Amino acid sequence: xxxxPPRRLVRALGExxxxxxxxxxxxxxxxxxxxxxxxxxxxRVQVPGxxxxxxxxxxxxxxxxxxxxxxxxxxxxxxxxxALAHWGGLGAVQLLEADGTAGVLLLERLHPDVSVRxxxxxxxxxxxxxxxxxxxxxxxxxxxxxxxxxxxxRQAEAMRASAATDPEVAxxxxxxxxxxxxxxxxxxxxRLLHGTFRQSKVLAGERMPWLAVGPxxxxxxxAFDLARLVRDRVxxxxxxxxxxxxxxxxxxxxxxxxxxxxxxxxxxxxxxxxESGVRARRVGRERDAELLLEFAGWL
Numbered sequence: 037x038x039x040x041p042p043r044r045l046v047r048a049l050g051e052x053x054x055x056x057x058x059x060x061x062x063x064x065x066x067x068x069x070x071x072x073x074x075x076x077x078x079x080r081v082q083v084p085g086x087x088x089x090x091x092x093x094x095x096x097x098x099x100x101x102x103x104x105x106x107x108x109x110x111x112x113x114x115x116x117x118x119a120l121a122h123w124g125g126l127g128a129v130q131l132l133e134a135d136g137t138a139g140v141l142l143l144e145r146l147h148p149d150v151s152v153r154x155x156x157x158x159x160x161x162x163x164x165x166x167x168x169x170x171x172x173x174x175x176x177x178x179x180x181x182x183x184x185x186x187x188x189x190r191q192a193e194a195m196r197a198s199a200a201t202d203p204e205v206a207x208x209x210x211x212x213x214x215x216x217x218x219x220x221x222x223x224x225x226x227r228l229l230h231g232t233f234r235q236s237k238v239l240a241g242e243r244m245p246w247l248a249v250g251p252x253x254x255x256x257x258x259a260f261d262l263a264r265l266v267r268d269r270v271x272x273x274x275x276x277x278x279x280x281x282x283x284x285x286x287x288x289x290x291x292x293x294x295x296x297x298x299x300x301x302x303x304x305x306x307x308x309x310x311e312s313g314v315r316a317r318r319v320g321r322e323r324d325a326e327l328l329l330e331f332a333g334w335l
Contacts, residue, residue, distance in 0.1 A: 039064045039081070041090060048087035051319040052110065059108040063090060070104060070140045074133075082148050086250060089113070093148065101145035102132060112252060113139045118179040119228060119253035127170025128230075128248045129241075146239040146247055153235040157269065161286070164238050164265055165293055167246050168230065175228040175255045184229070184256025185220050191311045192216060198314045205314055208332055212310035215303040219257075224297065229254050229261040235268045259296045263304035266290060270331050280334040287335075306335040 041063055049060055067090070071078055075097040082091035082103075089107035096102050107113040120131040120141075130144035152160040152167075175181055192213055199209040230237070231252035241247045266286055273279040287305060291298040313328030 039067060042081065042083045042085040044084040044087060045090060049108070052088075063106065066106060066140070067092065067104075070106065070137060073137070074104075074142065076102070076104060089250075091148070093145065103129075103143040103145050103148075105141040105143055107139055107141075109139065112182075113141060115179070115181060115253050116251055117141055118176065118181070119230075119251050122176045122179075122228065123171060123173070125243070125247075127167055127244075128251065129239075130243070143249075144241070144243070144247075146241045146249065148239065150240040151236045152238045152246060153269075157272075160235050161265070161268070161290065162293075163246050164233075164235050164268075165262075165290060167238050167248050168233055168261060168265070169294055171230050171233075171248060171251075172227040172258050172261070175226070181228065182254040184223070184254055184260050187231075187254055188216055188220075188307065188311075191315075194318075195311055195314050198318055202314075202317070205310075205317065205329065208310050208329060209314060212307045212332070216307045219259075219300060219303050219307075223257040224300070225257050226255055227258055227261075229256060229258070231261070232264065233261055234264050257300070258294065259291075259300040260304045260308075262290055262294060262296055262301055263308045266301065266305045267309055267328070267331055270327050274327050274330055279331075283331065283334050302335055306332055309335070 041060060046060065071094065076094040079093040079095065082093060085091050088111040089105050092104040092106075094102050094104050107116070117131065117136070120128055121134055125144070129146060131141065132144060133142040136142060152163045155163065195209045195213065199206040230248055231254050232250065233248065237250050238246050238248055266283070267273070273283055276282065287302050288298055290296070291301045309328050309332040313325045313332060316328060317325035
């Protein structure tokens, strides 16, 4: 098959591994082998696709539509496999192959171009929150998932380094790190989390109206998972004069609807927005950084 990885994927991988790691160069052959091994027929590569994986729309030998997803080791695809297996299709896309090639997942086909972002904002938040609730289950004992403390610890180190050379972001970084320290002191629960949940990660399905895709799973408190959803459509929030007030109402509404402590949700929303903003600034995505840091300032 003629193959060229989507530009969005190439650009994003260049940000996380500027010197490359060989995965992208080997991708055409990896796809060919994965397709041949499973007797799949390729329909098309999903474009623009994700920032950390390649998604190929395929059909199985019996004609059933499916998705072949390939991801480099740094995207933790085996953790995704373990989480999807544990959820068993409840709230998330169904894993069709329990034991597969490392870094290759065969998944139920959803409607890849229809996410809850297609709904009016209030309805989108409601549907996304309902989907997320189904994912918050006790983690399996047999897979060593990363913890919220571990992941945010690495992020905190990078944030400190950025603040040391960029005084403009130092106050927000200081507030975000202080919030993280306080939140990690007494987490209220220990659940399996999606890890990168937002409206675009919830796609329309046939089995269920909406199902989550693309987890980067970890274990910890629910407020951490919900925090990314708070800033969905951040560009719209920034564009309106009532953006700050709308954000505060959104924090309150989401916290109440999912029985999450409002202040803990605010704290994790602050940390995650600052972390994303500082990281965007570090790799030269100035517009994204500006939006995220302004949003963080409202919290």
